[in-house]
Amino acid sequence: xxRQIEGSRAVAEAVALCRPEVICAYPITPQTHIVEAxxxxxxxxxLRPCEFLNVESEFAAMSVAIGASAAGARTYTATAxxxxxxxxEAVYNAAGLGLPIVMTVANRAIGAPINIWNDxxxxxxxxxxxxxQLYAETAQEALDLHLQAFRIAEELSVPVMxxxxxxxxxxxxxRAEIPIAEQVDMFLPRYQPRQxxxxxxxxxxxxxxxPEAFTEVRYLSHARESRALDLIPDVVAExxxxxxxxxxGLVRGYHLDDAExxxxxxxxxxxxxxxxxxxxxxxxxxxxxxxxxxxxxxPAQAVCDALAIGRPTKRLVVLERAFATGLGGIVSADxxxxxxxxxxxxxxxxxxxxxxxxxGGRPITRASLRxxxxxxxxxxxxxxxxxxLDKDLVQVQLQAGRAG
Amino acid sequence: MPYxxxxxxxxxxxxxxxxxxxxxxxxxxxxxxxSNSLTLGxxxxxxxxxxxxxxxxxxxxxxxxxxxxxxxxxxxxxEVFSTPFPETSWQLPWLHSLFGNAPAVASGVAAAxxxxxxxxxxxxxxxxxxxxxxxxxxxLSGMFERNDDVLYxxxxxxxxxxxxxxxxxxxxxxxxxATTEAVGxxxxxxxxxxxxxxxxxxxHEIPYVATATVADLRDLEAKAERAMEFRGAxxxxxxxxxxxxxxxxxxxxxEVARLATQSGVFPVFEAEDGEVVxxxxxxxxxxxxDYLRTQRRYxxxxxxxxxxxxxxxxxxxxxxxxxxxxxxxxGVQEESAS
Numbered sequence: 001x002x003r004q005i006e007g008s009r010a011v012a013e014a015v016a017l018c019r020p021e022v023i024c025a026y027p028i029t030p031q032t033h034i035v036e037a038x039x040x041x042x043x044x045x046x047l048r049p050c051e052f053l054n055v056e057s058e059f060a061a062m063s064v065a066i067g068a069s070a071a072g073a074r075t076y077t078a079t080a081x082x083x084x085x086x087x088x089e090a091v092y093n094a095a096g097l098g099l100p101i102v103m104t105v106a107n108r109a110i111g112a113p114i115n116i117w118n119d120x121x122x123x124x125x126x127x128x129x130x131x132x133q134l135y136a137e138t139a140q141e142a143l144d145l146h147l148q149a150f151r152i153a154e155e156l157s158v159p160v161m162x163x164x165x166x167x168x169x170x171x172x173x174x175r176a177e178i179p180i181a182e183q184v185d186m187f188l189p190r191y192q193p194r195q196x197x198x199x200x201x202x203x204x205x206x207x208x209x210x211p212e213a214f215t216e217v218r219y220l221s222h223a224r225e226s227r228a229l230d231l232i233p234d235v236v237a238e239x240x241x242x243x244x245x246x247x248x249g250l251v252r253g254y255h256l257d258d259a260e261x262x263x264x265x266x267x268x269x270x271x272x273x274x275x276x277x278x279x280x281x282x283x284x285x286x287x288x289x290x291x292x293x294x295x296x297x298x299p300a301q302a303v304c305d306a307l308a309i310g311r312p313t314k315r316l317v318v319l320e321r322a323f324a325t326g327l328g329g330i331v332s333a334d335x336x337x338x339x340x341x342x343x344x345x346x347x348x349x350x351x352x353x354x355x356x357x358x359x360g361g362r363p364i365t366r367a368s369l370r371x372x373x374x375x376x377x378x379x380x381x382x383x384x385x386x387x388x389l390d391k392d393l394v395q396v397q398l399q400a401g402r403a404g
Numbered sequence: 405m406p407y408x409x410x411x412x413x414x415x416x417x418x419x420x421x422x423x424x425x426x427x428x429x430x431x432x433x434x435x436x437x438x439s440n441s442l443t444l445g446x447x448x449x450x451x452x453x454x455x456x457x458x459x460x461x462x463x464x465x466x467x468x469x470x471x472x473x474x475x476x477x478x479x480x481x482x483e484v485f486s487t488p489f490p491e492t493s494w495q496l497p498w499l500h501s502l503f504g505n506a507p508a509v510a511s512g513v514a515a516a517x518x519x520x521x522x523x524x525x526x527x528x529x530x531x532x533x534x535x536x537x538x539x540x541x542x543x544l545s546g547m548f549e550r551n552d553d554v555l556y557x558x559x560x561x562x563x564x565x566x567x568x569x570x571x572x573x574x575x576x577x578x579x580x581x582a583t584t585e586a587v588g589x590x591x592x593x594x595x596x597x598x599x600x601x602x603x604x605x606x607x608h609e610i611p612y613v614a615t616a617t618v619a620d621l622r623d624l625e626a627k628a629e630r631a632m633e634f635r636g637a638x639x640x641x642x643x644x645x646x647x648x649x650x651x652x653x654x655x656x657x658x659e660v661a662r663l664a665t666q667s668g669v670f671p672v673f674e675a676e677d678g679e680v681v682x683x684x685x686x687x688x689x690x691x692x693x694d695y696l697r698t699q700r701r702y703x704x705x706x707x708x709x710x711x712x713x714x715x716x717x718x719x720x721x722x723x724x725x726x727x728x729x730x731x732x733x734x735g736v737q738e739e740s741a742s
Contacts, residue, residue: 049519049520051515051518053512055511056545059504059543060511063502063505063543064512067515068513070513071516073519093501197513199472199496202494202498205497206487206499207488207490208487208489
């Protein structure tokens with residue numbers, strides 16, 4: 001059913017349709033509306049059987065999810081920002097134990113200074129935790145990715161983080177197609193845990209592993225997570241058959257065929273970028289967009305296949321809503337590694353620029369993007385730049401610091 | 405366990421062999437159908453109180469639940485010595501996640517079982533004192549407050565033994581640990597206000613709270629079984645001497661635990677809905693000196709000079725326990741006035 005709906009509510013509808021058996025929640029802006037809506041469904045009896053636990057911290061939220069998932073329940077939680085960092089130890093643990101938990105991360109900056117608005121610092125900090133990470137562009141995609149997330153997680157026994165931009169997607173009202181239960185039931189089979197805590201077949205889960213086998217355990221988790229690169233396109237194809245929509249996937253190209261300049265980005269900013277690219281193309285600029293939906297595992301091959309490096313792509317602009325302090329881009333580094341293994345990129349190495357943008361909720365405007373992309377096309381973009389940085393302000397502070 | 409003053413003259417001690425009792429009065433361990441939840445082959449130290457306590461407690465829970473128990477373990481000695489990959493000593497479904505989250509993981513297991521309509525399967529969380537009173541404390545309190553259907557058992561050996569005997573929030577005053585060395589004018593751990601988790605658990609008004617020691621294993625079994633008669637959050641705090649960390653002889657683990665109770669240092673009681681409903685009275689009262697002398701972690705209190713000031717302070721703490729919990733029935737006199 002087509003509805004005008006808040007992004008968080010759309011996600012709550014999707015999660016409820018997946019029939020989770022345990023939901024744990026700890027409030028943190030901007031994910032609260034999702035668990036509020038799910039709490040209402042459980043308390044009113046429209047979602048059952050399902051246990052909704054109001055826990056005392058995000059660390060407990062992920063820990064409850066670990067226990068519930070290990071006991072064979074389909075399990076969901078949501079968090080953001082400081083909450084994701086606070087549960088970080090358990091985030092790694094859930095992946096190590098191979099538990100197919102699905103978690104929404106309503107992307108938000110990390111303090112200090114404290115900031116409740118959107119960027120990707122939170123999810124990026126957990127990119128190597130062993131979770132699959134999917135980034136939504138729209139409320140519809142956020143909804144769809146949750147349906148796919150349970151499917152992917154349970155098929156691989158790997159947890160999945162669905163990242164959606166805080167406020168921009170969680171609090172904005174958009175038009176979204178809400179599926180019906182029969183469709184979801186057709187798409188998402190009952191959860192069959194790979195290993196479960198069961199008195200009839202007692203197993204010890206979470207034993208200590210020493211140097212003699214730890215590397216092998218880690219290698220196997222890498223191999224298992226990497227299988228998502230084969231699985232996700234299949235899931236997307238099946239999703240299309242059941243729901244009649246093309247949604248999710250590894251990467252999504254936009255006007256890549258003749259693009260000399262390609263801008264790479266994740267999440268909701270892709271909408272603004274596409275609008276800007278439409279304008280620039282109308283002006284005659286040969287420019288395209290590559291949206292990365294699956295960031296972990298990193299779809300290196302799909303990225304290389306999508307980019308027409310050397311024919312004619314010459315320039316890559318990576319727009320990032322987070323960065324590695326003291327280094328630069330995070331997505332850029334992954335992209336470089338992907339291109340390092342690509343024959344075309346070796347012959348025609350593209351010029352790559354990292355643009356850090358939209359930190360702590362700073363709006364990424366079409367005007368700023370236009371100027372930046374004109375600079376890029378003219379070869380005038382620095383390898384690392386910060387969009388709309390108030391250079392005067394930082395200069396004053398830097399000089400004051402030196403004087404002190 | 406309700407107190408009953410019985411003396412078994414034929415054994416010359418307060419212990420009684422299971423075979424002298426009828427089947428229904430026998431201990432779980434002496435029963436033919438004990439489950440051996442923690443079976444042989446684990447790597448605990450000689451005289452480990454925790455291994456002993458865990459086996460008795462879990463076997464009793466298994467008897468109470470008809471073998472339908474899932475255990476969740478915090479990181480610590482118990483986890484490390486029982487599951488060196490690829491071996492395991494657990495004969496019941498067992499999950500280890502992290503150091504500080506065992507109560508929350510147990511809540512999650514209980515929630516899953518409830519959602520699946522399998523409330524016949526019961527959940528036990530367990531950890532050492534570090535995992536319980538310190539790093540896992542928030543999760544423990546949250547589990548209590550929500551009254552999740554979990555029995556949490558703390559095996560208290562009064563320091564971080566797994567990492568090499570560092571001070572925990574459960575380390576008693578004056579005890580030497582690797583981070584509270586027996587040096588300076590106030591050797592060993594500082595005197596604080598204490599962190600009495602059984603009393604804190606009672607303040608949550610959960611259905612059942614009890615303390616026990618490995619000195620009275622029948623009492624420990626009875627309390628573990630009693631705990632399973634309740635639904636909701638339950639807490640069992642078991643004193644388990646650690647020969648390595650306490651500097652006591654492995655053969656003396658039971659004796660050291662007994663001296664802790666008989667001196668009043670460790671009160672044994674049980675509480676329901678926040679009210680104390682029973683205590684294990686002291687039968688042969690001893691002074692704290694007799695308890696402290698058994699352990700090298702207190703050696704600095706006796707040599708080169710006896711620190712009467714510190715020992716008296718510990719004695720006052722024990723006296724307060726005795727008064728507070730009414731541990732001394734009329735007529736029981738101090739036997740050793742050391």
